Amino acid sequence: MAARRTWVLPLAVFGIFTAFGLSKFAHFWLDDLAREHHGTLLRRLIEELTGGYAAGVVFLLLTWIVPRYPLERGNWARRLPAYLGLILLLGICHTTLMWLSRELLFPLVGLGRYDYGLMWYRYPMEFATQAPDITIFVALVHSWRWYQRTREREVQAARLEQELGRARLERLEAQLQPHFLFNTLNVISSLMYHDPARADRMLGRLSDLLRLTFQRSPEPEVALAEELEWLGWYLQIMQLRFGDRLTLRQDIAPDTLGLAVPRLLLQPLVENALKHGAARRAGPATVLISARQTGDRLLLSVEDDGPGVDDPATAIGSGVGLSNTAERLRTLYGNTGALTLTNRPEGGLVVVVQVPARHQQVRGAETTEVAEEVVAGPLPPSAPSASLR
């Protein structure tokens, strides 16, 4: 990448100034023909190309000088006189370069000795057009530099934001409740006395869940089928802990299984439902988990038959599980994700999560795509998963 860059600028400068030289050559040669001065082609070609390339050298010098001594808000008063001097100096350089190169080339191509006229007048004459041209060069290099820096800053900001988003996600995911962990361990240790096989199975489920929590997955999203498998492990444990008191039901539309959902989205929602249903009331409790697609949205809902909440509009902030979920949806989908709470008329709370219905991509392919996008510039808004990197 760095090696490529060192060649790009000289090549571009060579091309552009060749074009300038040729354009001016055409101008003067055709002017000669119009005045019926014939046989000036070679002379004009050499004069204008040497003029163009000498200007290219001046430009290259500026691309070296300007980034090292740029005119900036704090220093322009101090550096402006230096730049005026520099413009004069570069003008002299340019004229000298043209003079010397023509002195060298003219005899070689058989045009004889080159006559540049009286140099007393030649230097100021050339400077009259060099001054505005070199000033434009200085401005061009400055604006290129400014553009580069702005872009770098943008890429940096995007990268920072992505890192922040990922750190936040990891923190949120790591909030596997210690209550859950220790209560589960307690129940498993109880099982060990009379049903070691079942205790072993539950230890397996708990380990699966812990592994999931510790996993540093690059992907913030998984297919719903995978999410439901994980949720199943959790539900088996909760069923074991609450026993007959708890009824769990699922109503999942088959066509939603391949759709992308935020990783570990459902577990905190179910945990919340249990907290407000089974864990608060002494009687039997039911939790219903459902998924369906409406248009371009995937709707996931978790219902309990607990007492509901006083004010569904403000309840999100009060439960840790729900406010984390709302924050994750915001980070992942911006305005295209939603979390809504409603009280069921028959009692109980419904938590509905809406996310864009997209098929979960194959693992691996997404990672490289995203890496390239970061290098290429600001991320397109249509790739929300990329903004989490």
Place this chain on the structure above:
Amino acid sequence: MATAPVRTVIVDDEPLARDKLRAFLSRHPEFELVGEAGDGLTAVRLIDQIRPDLVLLDIQMPELDGFEVLEALEQEQLPYVIFVTAYDHYAVQAFEVGAIDYLLKPVAPDRFDQALDRARQQLGRGAGLDLADRLARALEQVAPARPRVERFLVKDQGRSRFVAAHEVEWIEAAGNYLKLHTAGVVHLVRATMKEIETRLDPARFARVHRTAIVNVDRIHYLEPWSHGDQLLVMKSGERLILSRRYRDRLPETLAE
């Protein structure tokens, strides 16, 4: 005196957790299991009815948590308590301060045996009143970490029932108890001013005196009184002193 067995109750909402405590307890013939409860309300009724010596009490439970169970019991009903908790950082700190016994889940057999030994010694020494004080201190400690009080469990003509916080006009300190003044009826709950002040909604309740917390919605008007103190006239007609020390706890619209 051939010691009578220690009458013990197990309170936990998870059946398997109770299984375990029961199994552990059965290895100690000097302890007799006299009852089990799977939620806080049942626990209060059970303890009220059978007056056990010892309760193994889970903290996180439906209906009433372990702390609320204790608050609902009258002082002379208080059994010796061993809390059993999965993970309550604040609670454990509070227990340390109040020298209250506790077990952490998963409960290990050796720890369980130690806790029972300690309980038997303390019970033999007759730790009754002392325990109530220690519990009160622990509850004050843990109050900031507990949810806001929305309702009080009170005894009403021998039955337990809930009184919503907003029904309470004012709260009066009375020894180890609080008197909840509601429309025409006064209920007793076992808690301290410090604890309850921390756990009440500060937008609705304000401490106005060392011995009084008022529901600001029930204040009618203020009158000047002596020494910079003021007189609070409640909508019910009751008059309370607003001590200078607590004047800034009232919402600004009322205080001046």
